[in-house]
Amino acid sequence: MKRILSAASVALLLLPLILPQGLTLLGVSQGPKAVENRLKTPLPPLSLAGQDFKAFAKQLTTSYGETFPFRDDMIRAANRIKLALFRESPSKNVILGRDGWLFFNMESALEDWLGVNLLSREELDAFTAEMKARRDWLAARGIPMLLVIAPNKASVYGQFMPPAMHKLSPVTRLDQLGQAMREAGVPFLDLRPALISAGQVRRAYWKTDTHWNGWGAFRGSAAIVEALRARFPGMPPLADEEYRPLEFETHGGDLSDMLLLTDTLTERDIEMERLSPTRAHAAGPPGYPNPAMRSGRDMVVLETGDKSLPKAVFFRDSFSSAAIPFLSQRFQRSVFLWEHTFQPQIIEAEKPDVVVIEAVERYLHQPFRPVPLP
Amino acid sequence: MPVDSPLFLLVWLPVVLGVFAFCPGGLRGGLLLAASLLFYALSDVTSLPLLCLSAAGNMLLGLAIGKAEPGSGARRALLAAGVGANLLLLAWAKYFSFLTAQVLGISAPAWMAPAGMPLGVSFFTFSAVAYLMDVSRGQQAPEANPLRFGLFMVFFPKITAGPIARYRDMFPEGGWPAAPTMEDLRAGLARLAVGLAKKALVAGTLGPMADAAFGEPAGRLDMGTAWLGLASYSLQLYFDFSGYTDMAVGLGRMFGYKLPENFNYPYVSQSVREFWRRWHMTLSSWFRDYLYIPLGGGRVAPWKVQRNLLAVFALCGLWHGASWSFVVWGLWHGVFLALERTRIGKALDALPRPLRHAYALAVVCLGWVFFRAADFSQALAYFSALAGANQSGFDYTWMVRVNRQYMAALAVGLIGSAPALPWLAARLEALSPAVAGACARLAAPVLLAAALLQLAAGTYAPFIYAQF
Numbered sequence: 001m002k003r004i005l006s007a008a009s010v011a012l013l014l015l016p017l018i019l020p021q022g023l024t025l026l027g028v029s030q031g032p033k034a035v036e037n038r039l040k041t042p043l044p045p046l047s048l049a050g051q052d053f054k055a056f057a058k059q060l061t062t063s064y065g066e067t068f069p070f071r072d073d074m075i076r077a078a079n080r081i082k083l084a085l086f087r088e089s090p091s092k093n094v095i096l097g098r099d100g101w102l103f104f105n106m107e108s109a110l111e112d113w114l115g116v117n118l119l120s121r122e123e124l125d126a127f128t129a130e131m132k133a134r135r136d137w138l139a140a141r142g143i144p145m146l147l148v149i150a151p152n153k154a155s156v157y158g159q160f161m162p163p164a165m166h167k168l169s170p171v172t173r174l175d176q177l178g179q180a181m182r183e184a185g186v187p188f189l190d191l192r193p194a195l196i197s198a199g200q201v202r203r204a205y206w207k208t209d210t211h212w213n214g215w216g217a218f219r220g221s222a223a224i225v226e227a228l229r230a231r232f233p234g235m236p237p238l239a240d241e242e243y244r245p246l247e248f249e250t251h252g253g254d255l256s257d258m259l260l261l262t263d264t265l266t267e268r269d270i271e272m273e274r275l276s277p278t279r280a281h282a283a284g285p286p287g288y289p290n291p292a293m294r295s296g297r298d299m300v301v302l303e304t305g306d307k308s309l310p311k312a313v314f315f316r317d318s319f320s321s322a323a324i325p326f327l328s329q330r331f332q333r334s335v336f337l338w339e340h341t342f343q344p345q346i347i348e349a350e351k352p353d354v355v356v357i358e359a360v361e362r363y364l365h366q367p368f369r370p371v372p373l374p
Numbered sequence: 375m376p377v378d379s380p381l382f383l384l385v386w387l388p389v390v391l392g393v394f395a396f397c398p399g400g401l402r403g404g405l406l407l408a409a410s411l412l413f414y415a416l417s418d419v420t421s422l423p424l425l426c427l428s429a430a431g432n433m434l435l436g437l438a439i440g441k442a443e444p445g446s447g448a449r450r451a452l453l454a455a456g457v458g459a460n461l462l463l464l465a466w467a468k469y470f471s472f473l474t475a476q477v478l479g480i481s482a483p484a485w486m487a488p489a490g491m492p493l494g495v496s497f498f499t500f501s502a503v504a505y506l507m508d509v510s511r512g513q514q515a516p517e518a519n520p521l522r523f524g525l526f527m528v529f530f531p532k533i534t535a536g537p538i539a540r541y542r543d544m545f546p547e548g549g550w551p552a553a554p555t556m557e558d559l560r561a562g563l564a565r566l567a568v569g570l571a572k573k574a575l576v577a578g579t580l581g582p583m584a585d586a587a588f589g590e591p592a593g594r595l596d597m598g599t600a601w602l603g604l605a606s607y608s609l610q611l612y613f614d615f616s617g618y619t620d621m622a623v624g625l626g627r628m629f630g631y632k633l634p635e636n637f638n639y640p641y642v643s644q645s646v647r648e649f650w651r652r653w654h655m656t657l658s659s660w661f662r663d664y665l666y667i668p669l670g671g672g673r674v675a676p677w678k679v680q681r682n683l684l685a686v687f688a689l690c691g692l693w694h695g696a697s698w699s700f701v702v703w704g705l706w707h708g709v710f711l712a713l714e715r716t717r718i719g720k721a722l723d724a725l726p727r728p729l730r731h732a733y734a735l736a737v738v739c740l741g742w743v744f745f746r747a748a749d750f751s752q753a754l755a756y757f758s759a760l761a762g763a764n765q766s767g768f769d770y771t772w773m774v775r776v777n778r779q780y781m782a783a784l785a786v787g788l789i790g791s792a793p794a795l796p797w798l799a800a801r802l803e804a805l806s807p808a809v810a811g812a813c814a815r816l817a818a819p820v821l822l823a824a825a826l827l828q829l830a831a832g833t834y835a836p837f838i839y840a841q842f
Contacts, residue, residue, distance in 0.1 A: 005811075006556045006557050006560045007556055008815075009560045009815045009819075010560045010563060012815070013564060013567060013818055013819050014388070014563065016822045017822070017826075020384050021385060021388070053415065053419045054419050057375065060416070061375050061376075064379075064381040064384075065380045068380045068384055068830075071830050074826065074827050074830035077827055078828060078831045086778040086782070087778070088778050088779065090779075092582070114773075116770060165773045166773070168769055168770060
């Protein structure tokens with residue numbers, strides 16, 4: 001009996017060790033693969049062992065650790081267990097707030113909300129000098145400029161942050177930046193009031209994603225158009241009546257994807273459907289290369305053909321992706337560059353009527369990267 | 375290839391266990407030696423020739439010492455040459471830059487420096503020195519079988535971070551040990567599971583808090599974070615290192631080898647003296663047997679005992695790493711050990727038991743500041759934070775770094791660092807042996823599965839002690 005018990009215990013103990021590789025050898029298929037923000041190390045070729053065994057061993061260990069069978073299913077299982085057990089986010093990169101709201105905890109997004117990463121006087125002075133130089137360089141060419149900051153989700157929906165969390169400072173980086181830009185005479189648009197107001201009508205951000213939803217993107221676009229109308233009064237406002245909201249169940253957004261729980265943490269998305277056919281259509285490729293530093297960040301060039309409207313160049317990040325369908329309706333030609341670094345040569349080539357620089361709050365420092373102006 | 379890596383746990387170990395199970399008894403020693411050499415090559419192939427040279431050299435030295443007349447000058451000379459060669463190897467491999475730049479103040483040519491610290495050099499060198507001294511003292515017969523001696527030196531469960539096994543630990547009868555039984559396999563796997571769980575679930579969860587506290591710039595670290603960071607690091611270090619030892623002992627047992635224990639609930643000690651009888655026991659017993667006692671032990675004049683304690687613990691500190699911080703950490707312990715041999719020690723012994731625990735814990739945990747800090751100045755800044763130089767900032771730590779998973783790991787760490795579980799198991803056994811048996815048998819697979827899931831989630835850190 002003791003021997004049988006020992007054998008059964010051994011079998012139970014060996015199972016976790018041999019199952020992942022064993023099931024693969026038996027041809028059992030794995031669950032959906034995780035999308036990771038990196039390229040996985042490939043298994044090294046055997047020939048490398050003869051040439052450089054140290055490199056072979058290192059690559060073998062790393063590669064297997066990143067790709068071993070059922071790894072992603074195991075991470076998914078671990079996250080489900082932790083979520084059920086602790087009722088908190090299983091990843092340090094994501095915060096589980098109230099009522100199923102997820103918040104990003106990377107790239108200083110949390111520190112932005114807490115107000116613990118304030119800018120120094122030197123940083124603010126450098127930012128101001130850089131943006132004033134850019135404004136003046138554009139003004140010399142008759143081009144106005146608008147700097148737009150889209151708020152982090154927590155800046156609009158802070159009431160859904162975990163109960164144990166509270167702001168540590170009444171001032172944030174965005175407050176500091178707004179004041180500095182306004183004092184320097186740099187046209188500046190803080191989208192927080194527009195998004196807070198939008199949220200009073202219906203939800204303006206995804207619960208399971210870092211971004212605004214269709215409604216938030218629409219109201220953000222409307223605020224940008226409204227700010228530009230001071231300079232271009234012929235530009236019609238973006239009116240609520242042109243669109244109707246559509247709500248539908250979908251899988252979770254990027255934050256639930258980071259937890260590998262897109263099927264568990266699902267979402268009720270809100271999109272805005274245009275009531276009349278779109279006026280903006282894709283234009284031919286411009287005569288300059290895409291300045292985006294990362295692959296997959298395509299340039300978007302749209303034209304309405306309406307010569308009464310201005311031409312625009314947008315420097316932007318992922319927040320503008322959902323805004324492009326709305327913004328493009330209000331320009332004769334709109335060029336959306338998925339890049340924050342200023343590109344004077346593209347301005348010279350496009351000769352736009354206006355330049356808009358958009359950044360989400362957590363990237364608010366990105367547009368200030370110094371660029372020599374010709 | 376760390377022993378907590380998926381490659382080791384999911385491929386290497388099952389394959390070696392499988393081949394071992396079907397291997398004829400006479401070939402098993404050779405198989406384990408080959409597997410150990412492959413394991414070392416996969417971890418640090420550059421140092422493999424050095425390890426083989428050390429193994430071959432020490433075996434020949436052991437044979438030569440064994441042949442020399444006991445007590446003769448030849449035996450003493452051979453022993454001195456052997457110990458000297460091992461210590462020179464260790465000094466060159468681990469302390470070259472420290473000795474040349476910081477002690478001697480010279481800049482040595484680059485070609486003289488080692489390419490990198492060989493994996494496990496501190497452990498296999500100390501094992502070899504212990505073997506030579508035991509042979510010289512007549513406590514150990516010299517080993518003439520190169521397979522057995524090779525396995526003693528390079529056995530894969532212990533090569534990375536110990537325990538520092540003596541020859542008689544692995545081969546108590548002289549020859550090959552008996553084949554492992556099913557119970558050995560079960561107990562070994564269960565021990566592996568416990569070790570991996572300690573490492574992945576407790577140490578890995580507490581580590582980020584310690585990293586955050588010790589990574590905070592001087593002046594910005596607040597008192598609350600400093601204390602929480604120190605508590606986290608104290609538990610992380612214990613669960614990481616004792617978890618590794620559990621895995622090593624378990625792996626050894628699966629293949630029929632009994633490796634020595636290294637920990638016995640050190641944080642329940644009531645004195646620094648007792649702490650060193652419970653913490654890294656194979657290292658402290660090495661220093662006791664091969665340095666402290668030969669220097670006279672406790673039988674010489676009191677001032678000499680205290681001098682010897684300081685010298686032994688300065689070296690013990692240096693063994694952990696080539697920096698003055700480790701020397702200071704060793705001296706910190708040496709000073710308290712010396713004090714415990716004075717009237718102060720008697721006064722401490724007379725204190726109520728909770729105060730004795732508090733004293734030992736305070737000395738040990740505060741000592742970890744020197745151990746963990748990047749350098750001496752950071753250690754001083756950390757002490758300043760512990761003393762309350764900066765009171766604001768804990769709000770951020772509490773909101774951002776403390777979560778339920780961390781609190782659970784902290785609670786498990788605090789409970790698990792005392793012998794609470796064995797006490798509970800004994801009570802349960804007394805109440806219902808069947809239930810106790812079932813719990814014990816089910817707990818290990820659950821722990822193993824949970825630890826593997828945690829490893830898969832990628833939230834583990836390398837073994838802290840692998841760097842020593």
